[in-house]
Amino acid sequence: MFRLEARSSTPAWFNLALPLIAIAVTLVLCSGLIAVAGAGVLEAYGVMLSASLGDSYAITETLVRAAPMIFTGLAVAIAFRAKFWNIGAEGQLLAGAVAGCAVGAIPMPGYLAMLLMALAGAAAGAIVALVPATLRVKFKVDDVVSSLLLNSVIYYALMALIEGPWKDSFSGYPISPPIEDSANFPVLLEGTRLHLGVIVALIAAPLCWFLIARTTLGFRIRVTGENPEAARYGGINVKRVLLSTALLSGALAGLAGVGEVGGVHFQVMSDISPGYGYSGIVVAMLARLNPLGVVPAAIFLAAVMTGAEAMSRATGVPAFLSDVIQGTALLAMLVALLFTAYRIRRVGASA
Amino acid sequence: MSAVFEQIFQVGFLAAIIRIATPLAFATLGEMFSERAGVLNLGIEGIMLLSAMAGFTAASLSGSLWLGVLVAVLVGALMGAVHALFTVALGLSQHVCGIGVTLLSSGLAYFLYRLIFGQQSVPPSIKGFQPAPVALLSDIPIVGPAVFNQFTLVYLAIIAVPLAAFVLYRTPWGLSVRMVGENPRAADSAGVSVIATRFQAVILGGALMGLAGAFLAMAQFNAFTFGVVSGRGWVAIALVVFGRWDPWRSAGAALLFAFVDALQLRMQASGLGHIPYEAFLMLPFIFTIVAMAFMSRNAVAPSALLKPFRREER
Numbered sequence: 001m002f003r004l005e006a007r008s009s010t011p012a013w014f015n016l017a018l019p020l021i022a023i024a025v026t027l028v029l030c031s032g033l034i035a036v037a038g039a040g041v042l043e044a045y046g047v048m049l050s051a052s053l054g055d056s057y058a059i060t061e062t063l064v065r066a067a068p069m070i071f072t073g074l075a076v077a078i079a080f081r082a083k084f085w086n087i088g089a090e091g092q093l094l095a096g097a098v099a100g101c102a103v104g105a106i107p108m109p110g111y112l113a114m115l116l117m118a119l120a121g122a123a124a125g126a127i128v129a130l131v132p133a134t135l136r137v138k139f140k141v142d143d144v145v146s147s148l149l150l151n152s153v154i155y156y157a158l159m160a161l162i163e164g165p166w167k168d169s170f171s172g173y174p175i176s177p178p179i180e181d182s183a184n185f186p187v188l189l190e191g192t193r194l195h196l197g198v199i200v201a202l203i204a205a206p207l208c209w210f211l212i213a214r215t216t217l218g219f220r221i222r223v224t225g226e227n228p229e230a231a232r233y234g235g236i237n238v239k240r241v242l243l244s245t246a247l248l249s250g251a252l253a254g255l256a257g258v259g260e261v262g263g264v265h266f267q268v269m270s271d272i273s274p275g276y277g278y279s280g281i282v283v284a285m286l287a288r289l290n291p292l293g294v295v296p297a298a299i300f301l302a303a304v305m306t307g308a309e310a311m312s313r314a315t316g317v318p319a320f321l322s323d324v325i326q327g328t329a330l331l332a333m334l335v336a337l338l339f340t341a342y343r344i345r346r347v348g349a350s351a
Numbered sequence: 352m353s354a355v356f357e358q359i360f361q362v363g364f365l366a367a368i369i370r371i372a373t374p375l376a377f378a379t380l381g382e383m384f385s386e387r388a389g390v391l392n393l394g395i396e397g398i399m400l401l402s403a404m405a406g407f408t409a410a411s412l413s414g415s416l417w418l419g420v421l422v423a424v425l426v427g428a429l430m431g432a433v434h435a436l437f438t439v440a441l442g443l444s445q446h447v448c449g450i451g452v453t454l455l456s457s458g459l460a461y462f463l464y465r466l467i468f469g470q471q472s473v474p475p476s477i478k479g480f481q482p483a484p485v486a487l488l489s490d491i492p493i494v495g496p497a498v499f500n501q502f503t504l505v506y507l508a509i510i511a512v513p514l515a516a517f518v519l520y521r522t523p524w525g526l527s528v529r530m531v532g533e534n535p536r537a538a539d540s541a542g543v544s545v546i547a548t549r550f551q552a553v554i555l556g557g558a559l560m561g562l563a564g565a566f567l568a569m570a571q572f573n574a575f576t577f578g579v580v581s582g583r584g585w586v587a588i589a590l591v592v593f594g595r596w597d598p599w600r601s602a603g604a605a606l607l608f609a610f611v612d613a614l615q616l617r618m619q620a621s622g623l624g625h626i627p628y629e630a631f632l633m634l635p636f637i638f639t640i641v642a643m644a645f646m647s648r649n650a651v652a653p654s655a656l657l658k659p660f661r662r663e664e665r
Contacts, residue, residue: 135644144446145589327459331451
């Protein structure tokens with residue numbers, strides 16, 4: 001028999017190695033599926049690696065894909081810190097994309113347009129996130145369920161827009177009109193898609209870390225999440241903290257949508273997000289809810305997504321392997337986290 | 352207006368409600384058993400999808416619909432066991448594990464489907480379940496054709512509701528489930544194995560979610576598409592809250608939701624003005640959120656919901 005026993009302290013190296021262990025376990029588990037698909041495991045992973053990080057162009061593509069997941073990862077990490085269970089980053093991202101697109105279509109000087117797009121997108125995401133937070137604070141509605149259901153509502157609202165008023169009357173496709181050329185985010189490296197939004201995402205992570213670790217609001221968020229009773233006793237307005245967290249979290253998720261509109265697609269379509277909102281949960285957990293960890297975690301998932309398409313073309317293994325890897329990585333990380341607080345001890349059969 | 356009204360409330364309307372409610376009822380009952388034992392299962396959306404895929408594949412390859420149903424139920428139970436392993440045995444966060452199970456299950460469903468059927472321009476379909484009228488009862492006016500000329504799985508759902516209520520409220524096992532969901536410490540003192548009971552309830556829940564997936568793939572759509580579940584699992588979670596963790600009320604909630612959904616379908620078909628059809632698709636979700644705001648005030652969730660149980664910790 002084995003038993004879980006509480007640890008008194010966790011070795012420092014273990015804390016750092018944790019995500020790597022989880023990722024290694026994930027890759028080993030998923031190699032079974034590659035074998036089932038009839039391809040060589042090392043070959044498949046090799047293709048994934050070289051297609052996502054093998055040359056400078058591949059690296060920029062991976063970074064472009066990582067940007068929205070950095071934002072949604074930060075959104076989830078901050079929300080979960082306060083135990084505001086925001087599973088709605090997907091809908092908040094879509095709302096941000098729609099608002100950003102609406103503003104980007106108005107002719108005005110480029111940098112003003114980008115700034116207003118970011119503000120509008122952040123505001124739209126924040127408003128959407130405020131709904132589950134308000135419902136929880138005022139009506140005790142479970143925020144998990146309401147934020148999940150809102151994803152569907154926002155998705156259909158987006159569809160109604162691009163199949164209705166925004167529909168391209170020329171082609172008849174359900175795609176919004178493009179934003180103004182001047183509002184397109186500048187490309188940082190000639191010949192790549194590396195855009196300004198990627199840099200903003202990379203800067204957002206340390207800013208969020210500073211906010212959580214060094215500011216009063218960050219302190220309140222942490223205390224509220226760790227022990228709401230103690231927070232209340234210590235004079236923290238828990239409800240207000242939850243609402244502030246929701247605003248912040250939703251704004252970050254909204255920025256993910258703005259980045260996709262301004263830097264990648266320049267318009268809104270039904271599949272503007274391949275589930276970046278849900279990937280944000282995986283990213284946040286791999287990062288152990290630490291904003292600084294969000295960057296490498298998002299880059300890892302982005303590399304898996306970018307690489308999976310190349311792997312599929314080269315070996316015939318369905319690219320959906322990247323979805324399986326995400327789910328497995330999330331569960332593996334949770335189990336790994338368990339071992340920071342517990343260790344396995346063998347106990348005698350008689351025990 | 353009265354013409355629209357008549358078009359909406361046709362004879363087939365009641366039948367449509369029952370058909371839409373069936374997978375929701377299975378899923379809601381499954382989630383309810385799990386939550387009654389203290390385990391939130393956010394894996395439901397993915398479990399339904401993977402079950403639908405597995406059931407469809409089994410039925411399509413073997414030619415037997417009932418074998419497909421059996422496979423879907425087994426896969427649902429298996430994924431329930433996976434969720435229980437993480438949340439009950441290891442005591443990990445139920446929220447995050449559930450999302451993990453959903454991501455993993457839907458990823459596996461898409462991956463394996465593509466592996467087995469390849470990429471086809473027209474998705475493969477099967478000849479799904481056909482209506483099986485019940486003798487005599489189907490002759491009752493209005494109710495007969497609507498309720499008693501349905502798929503066998505619909506009758507199973509109708510029987511499942513009183514059966515679930517009986518199991519939960521009238522059997523020793525049901526008492527154990529309620530105890531470990533309300534007060535695991537007391538249940539443990541009374542000699543009930545909290546871990547085993549929770550495992551059983553989550554696995555039973557997964558099996559019922561599997562039935563829901565089977566219905567979607569083998570009676571409603573007769574094919575596996577990536578949108579075959581499209582949020583029905585999330586709705587079921589809301590319906591459990593709305594139904595106050597009770598089998599009868601949960602089934603009632605499923606019927607009410609199905610009514611709104613069927614109404615939305617009819618309103619779309621009647622081409623009401625220039626309202627975009629997405630507005631109708633949104634309707635059931637908004638309805639559910641608003642309804643939850645009204646219901647949640649005096650909703651009484653099982654006290655130990657979301658709380659892991661470790662015997663040595665007090």
